[in-house]
Amino acid sequence: MSTESQQLYSQLPAIDRLLRDPAVEPLVAKHGQTLISDLLRQMQAQAREAIKTCQQLPPWCHDWPQALLERLSQQQRPALQPVFNLSGTVLHTNLGRALLAEPAIDAVVQAMGSAVTLEYDLDGAGRGHRDRAIADLLCQLTGAEDACIVNNNAAAVLLMLAAVAPGRQVVVSRGELVEIGGAFRIPDVMRQAGCQLVEVGTTNRTHLKDYRAAINEQTGLLMKVHTSNYCIQGFTAAVDEAELAMLGREQGIPTATDLGSGALIDMTQYGLPAEPMPQRLIAAGVDLVTFSGDKLLGGPQAGIIVGKKDLIARLQQHPLKRALRVGKMTLAALEATLRLYQQPELLAEHLPTLRLLTRPQQAMQQAAERLLSQLAVRFADRFALRAEPCWSQIGSGSLPVDRLPSYALTFAPLDGRGATLELLAQQWRSLPQPVIGRIHDGRLWLDLRCLEQESALLEVLNP
Ligand SMILES: *Cc1c(COP(=O)(O)O)cnc(C)c1O
Numbered sequence: 001m002s003t004e005s006q007q008l009y010s011q012l013p014a015i016d017r018l019l020r021d022p023a024v025e026p027l028v029a030k031h032g033q034t035l036i037s038d039l040l041r042q043m044q045a046q047a048r049e050a051i052k053t054c055q056q057l058p059p060w061c062h063d064w065p066q067a068l069l070e071r072l073s074q075q076q077r078p079a080l081q082p083v084f085n086l087s088g089t090v091l092h093t094n095l096g097r098a099l100l101a102e103p104a105i106d107a108v109v110q111a112m113g114s115a116v117t118l119e120y121d122l123d124g125a126g127r128g129h130r131d132r133a134i135a136d137l138l139c140q141l142t143g144a145e146d147a148c149i150v151n152n153n154a155a156a157v158l159l160m161l162a163a164v165a166p167g168r169q170v171v172v173s174r175g176e177l178v179e180i181g182g183a184f185r186i187p188d189v190m191r192q193a194g195c196q197l198v199e200v201g202t203t204n205r206t207h208l209k210d211y212r213a214a215i216n217e218q219t220g221l222l223m224k225v226h227t228s229n230y231c232i233q234g235f236t237a238a239v240d241e242a243e244l245a246m247l248g249r250e251q252g253i254p255t256a257t258d259l260g261s262g263a264l265i266d267m268t269q270y271g272l273p274a275e276p277m278p279q280r281l282i283a284a285g286v287d288l289v290t291f292s293g294d295k296l297l298g299g300p301q302a303g304i305i306v307g308k309k310d311l312i313a314r315l316q317q318h319p320l321k322r323a324l325r326v327g328k329m330t331l332a333a334l335e336a337t338l339r340l341y342q343q344p345e346l347l348a349e350h351l352p353t354l355r356l357l358t359r360p361q362q363a364m365q366q367a368a369e370r371l372l373s374q375l376a377v378r379f380a381d382r383f384a385l386r387a388e389p390c391w392s393q394i395g396s397g398s399l400p401v402d403r404l405p406s407y408a409l410t411f412a413p414l415d416g417r418g419a420t421l422e423l424l425a426q427q428w429r430s431l432p433q434p435v436i437g438r439i440h441d442g443r444l445w446l447d448l449r450c451l452e453q454e455s456a457l458l459e460v461l462n463p
Pocket residue numbers: 152153154155178180184225226227228229258259260261291292293302303396397
């Protein structure tokens with residue numbers, strides 16, 4: 001070993017001494033010796049490695065307590081970091097979909113810190129299972145006879161197939177064999193549930209006679225899947241739910257629809273694109289309807305199945321239900337969210353999803369102009385800022401072709417280079433509260449539809 005290296009190794013402080021350093025002691029008191037010693041040992045090992053490979057100390061070695069503090073705050077960052085969703089997609093699956101309404105947040109907080117009547121009857125009436133109270137609420141809202149709640153809509157479909165048509169044939173139109181993001185594919189789910197998929201019709205056209213011709217003694221379910229993330233246009237035909245339900249009743253075979261996004265109110269009254277509603281399908285005679293809790297419904301991640309009493313009873317009794325059931329936090333949030341639907345006049349104000357989807361373009365335009373005037377100077381050396389109209393997407397199982405007029409703050413690099421833009425996007429992703437925009441057409445776009453706290457954004461972008 002060279003004498004220089006030896007000299008460098010001798011400069012490394014001992015862990016014991018660091019632990020007694022006046023700048024480190026408070027950290028030990030706050031976080032305990034185990035964590036702090038572990039971090040210091042990692043730093044020692046890194047410094048030794050740097051001496052061995054580059055014959056020099058890493059730059060942070062001039063201030064060990066400061067370097068320790070930085071590592072500590074880095075390490076203590078939660079894995080689920082709050083971000084500004086300025087991506088232009090309101091229900092963004094990778095950003096956690098729906099934001100909960102205040103009453104739902106309060107209900108979760110309450111349920112977290114307290115014992116609750118999850119499966120306990122105060123009146124000794126024997127309600128049966130944990131979904132009971134919320135199932136009653138779902139029945140009121142959808143007109144269904146009963147309901148079942150599981151972890152997400154993928155689980156709802158899996159449980160429904162496994163409980164209603166085990167080992168039997170399930171008839172689905174070729175135009176509805178969808179893949180939802182994250183590897184949810186109808187044919188795969190069908191196999192996992194132990195059902196045999198029978199495809200009928202063609203990609204663009206399926207008729208009632210196609211379903212009828214596929215029916216035999218092995219048929220266990222006639223199923224429709226809402227093609228939520230794409231649309232087929234042109235020479236098309238699909239069988240509507242009422243017709244299929246009629247065929248099912250005539251043949252004594254249950255019918256089901258995987259709706260994906262379940263809008264419990266008519267979206268068109270808010271000027272939003274029409275979305276199929278579970279209550280319409282129930283009224284049309286469909287036996288079981290499945291949908292998500294955290295898409296247009298605006299609640300927590302959950303899968304909801306509503307429909308006929310006897311079929312729901314089979315779902316509730318199936319062993320998979322125990323594996324797919326939700327916990328008290330989800331039930332608390334879902335109940336509080338559903339209660340908001342009992343006051344429809346207030347919904348657009350109280351339910352964040354609907355509030356964001358119905359924000360008028362003018363609100364975003366004004367926000368864009370205010371932010372422009374406050375941020376232009378700070379970025380003027382590298383970017384041209386503009387307030388520009390844009391289109392938001394609803395996201396999560398709503399048609400990608402249905403767009404909502406919005407307004408964005410855009411950043412165009414003065415050097416015209418994509419790399420400059422990438423760098424800016426990356427810098428924003430590493431902010432204390434990361435800012436998620438969208439790069440498009442040589443600019444970085446911040447769609448302001450989901451920005452409700454302008455001052456918080458200003459604080460991170462213009463500290
Ligand atoms: C979103 C969606 C699913 C999956 O729902 P998750 O709640 O994400 O599990 C399944 N089917 C359809 C039609 C969907 O739109």
